[in-house]
Amino acid sequence: MSASTHNEKIEAIFAVAFRLFGTRGFSETKMSDIAEEAGIAKGTIYLYFSSKEELFTAMTKREFTRFVEQLIDMLMNTTGFQERLEIVARHHLSYYFKLKQYTRTFFHAQDNDRFLMEALRTFMFNYTREVAMMLEQCGVEHAELHAKSFIGILDVFKMDILFDNSFSIEDLEQRIAFAVKLFRFGCQ
Amino acid sequence: MSASTHNEKIEAIFAVAFRLFGTRGFSETKMSDIAEEAGIAKGTIYLYFSSKEELFTAMTKREFTRFVEQLIDMLMNTTGFQERLEIVARHHLSYYFKLKQYTRTFFHAQDNDRFLMEALRTFMFNYTREVAMMLEQCGVEHAELHAKSFIGILDVFKMDILFDNSFSIEDLEQRIAFAVKLFRFGCQ
Amino acid sequence: MSASTHNEKIEAIFAVAFRLFGTRGFSETKMSDIAEEAGIAKGTIYLYFSSKEELFTAMTKREFTRFVEQLIDMLMNTTGFQERLEIVARHHLSYYFKLKQYTRTFFHAQDNDRFLMEALRTFMFNYTREVAMMLEQCGVEHAELHAKSFIGILDVFKMDILFDNSFSIEDLEQRIAFAVKLFRFGCQ
Amino acid sequence: MSASTHNEKIEAIFAVAFRLFGTRGFSETKMSDIAEEAGIAKGTIYLYFSSKEELFTAMTKREFTRFVEQLIDMLMNTTGFQERLEIVARHHLSYYFKLKQYTRTFFHAQDNDRFLMEALRTFMFNYTREVAMMLEQCGVEHAELHAKSFIGILDVFKMDILFDNSFSIEDLEQRIAFAVKLFRFGCQ
DNA sequence: TATGAATGAGGCTTCATTCAT
DNA sequence: TATGAATGAAGCCTCATTCAT
Numbered sequence A, B, C, D: 001m002s003a004s005t006h007n008e009k010i011e012a013i014f015a016v017a018f019r020l021f022g023t024r025g026f027s028e029t030k031m032s033d034i035a036e037e038a039g040i041a042k043g044t045i046y047l048y049f050s051s052k053e054e055l056f057t058a059m060t061k062r063e064f065t066r067f068v069e070q071l072i073d074m075l076m077n078t079t080g081f082q083e084r085l086e087i088v089a090r091h092h093l094s095y096y097f098k099l100k101q102y103t104r105t106f107f108h109a110q111d112n113d114r115f116l117m118e119a120l121r122t123f124m125f126n127y128t129r130e131v132a133m134m135l136e137q138c139g140v141e142h143a144e145l146h147a148k149s150f151i152g153i154l155d156v157f158k159m160d161i162l163f164d165n166s167f168s169i170e171d172l173e174q175r176i177a178f179a180v181k182l183f184r185f186g187c188q
Numbered sequence E: 001t002a003t004g005a006a007t008g009a010g011g012c013t014t015c016a017t018t019c020a021t
Numbered sequence F: 001t002a003t004g005a006a007t008g009a010a011g012c013c014t015c016a017t018t019c020a021t
Helices: A006-024 A031-038 A042-048 A052-076 A081-098 A114-137 A143-163 A169-185 B006-024 B031-038 B042-048 B052-076 B081-098 B114-137 B143-163 B169-185 C006-024 C031-038 C042-048 C052-076 C081-102 C114-137 C143-163 C169-185 D006-024 D031-038 D042-048 D052-076 D081-098 D114-137 D143-163 D169-185
Strands: none
Touching: A006 A031, A006 A042, A006 A052, A031 A042, A031 A052, A052 A081, A052 A114, A081 A114, A081 A143, A081 A169, A114 A143, A114 B143, A143 A169, A143 B114, A143 B143, A143 B169, A169 B143, A169 B169, B006 B031, B006 B042, B006 B052, B031 B042, B031 B052, B052 B081, B052 B114, B081 B114, B081 B143, B081 B169, B114 B143, B143 B169, C006 C031, C006 C042, C006 C052, C031 C042, C052 C081, C052 C114, C081 C114, C081 C143, C081 C169, C114 C143, C114 D143, C143 C169, C143 D114, C143 D143, C143 D169, C169 D143, C169 D169, D006 D031, D006 D042, D006 D052, D031 D042, D031 D052, D052 D081, D052 D114, D081 D114, D081 D143, D081 D169, D114 D143, D143 D169
């Protein structure tokens, strides 16, 4: 039923928190629901996280960190501008695609929370830095602004993924190709 | 302090709601605060809006609508691809710049509601459509995808504006120029 | 639409109040509903009744008074013990029968209200007195206790009327006959 | 002050609720008052009852059930028509007499709810059934109508008990004797 | 460590009543 | 007299957090 070791328990809490915060949002998610779905008692969560906000922030930070680390791994094994751009694009869009069923608010400023804003800032900083480094290696000037822009292009397609119920893998690949092409050569 | 006519009162409520929801987020904004700052009684809000959620949604919808209408106006009086792109970019970024002091959550999926998600969807649809129409008139293919992408590039710079306390008018203009150039000619 | 003279207006208010208080009960009936259904403004009610409680009490008192006055009229034109008992019984039960569709709480201690309790007391006093006087004229001893008992027998049948959806005029007449017979000769 | 076990706590809540709802009525009784007088926190009540209405209904149902069960017990150990009628009468009237200080609304349709009406219906059904069974055993015809009538006679005396501050034990016994005699032999 | 019953601050909302017109 | 927009006191209920076991 419930996870037994310290880490397993934290993982279980994170997993449920991710799902519930993602689907319902911060305020509408109850600590008691998280506890119940994680198979532990309400009080137990407080052994690991001092408050609801801390749990939310910790979970979000971990998610952000993972996201960037995975990106770094993938970029490490690749050369070629086009390929690398595609990797960034695919990683970004796949994230939303995979989690579509229960993602709604992640990577977005929440209803609340100075803490999350800080986490989001750090995330953007790290994410941008990695993409910028990659761009720099590939000889692109104004790497940071370009990195942000590329991320922006990708992020806006999140709307399509989340709102369009018939959005398919093929659509995803099409968006990737489109984003990379636009980024490299402009709209003309 | 308080406005007298029906519409003035609604405007007053909207104005305060916009500011408070924007700075504090939905859950952390109290109806009593809105009432107090609007110079009316708590109960009075309920003469115009049936619930906190309805007020929030109505206010957001109005904001979205205004944003798009203003854009339409400005595009109407302009020709030239470069100029029009600059107008879109400036409108988008200026919005955040002007409201920097109390904007945080707008144009973002909230912690709550189905209603706002629907409003956001409509907004994105309208905003994208206007930009896409303009692009089409200027001979750009895949106008919709391009429109979204351009919006994405602009929207990501919102982060810079909101997070960077020293962000200046000059920075703003630089971002505008950068976004337009990238969009037109790519990163190279 | 709305009644124009002073008395017509009061009558209109009474009529609506009777219906709404009767169907919904005191707390669940809003002054605004009464005003609306009476075709007048909320504030207007306060020109005639100083509070919700006063309206309720006044309306109830009037209803009680009417009930007893009608009974007095009918008894006045009759002689004969059996006939008179039947008149009381028919008057009592017909009242509930006629108002079945919107009677629920009348003649009963309310959820609230010292005022109504007082009105109810007066009503029971007057109602009992009239029945007792009649019994006395007919030579019945312990007229007051007997009067109350007879009223009690009748009042319990109210349950049948209110709860039994198929309760008919024939059932009503049967109850009348039964009540009178029991009262006169006992259960044997 | 506060009870410790689950059941003790519920009993404590019931006891206070019975007293307060009985004296003040439903609407005028505050959940916070019940909590305070029960020596627990407001929120604790909601661990056992999902709403004020539910508490009220549950308490009333329990009271009804008890009333009938006690009657059944007492009838079980008695034979003789006269004695049994006296038992019913004494049980009914003693109930009001004992609880005089804080009974006002029980056994009466409340200002509110469908729920209570249903409970009242069930109560009347069960109460009537027990009395009717007893009457049948004693050879009385039309047992149900007779049972209701007897209950009605008794119930009307509730008024005397509640309204007459000098109502004594002797008065009570007199009413019992009167009710039984009337019921058996009629008014003559 | 783990539990979950208990807490109680706090917010949304209702609605009787007022009063300027 | 009549209106109805405005008021604001008051109460139900939620839920993050605590703590005795």
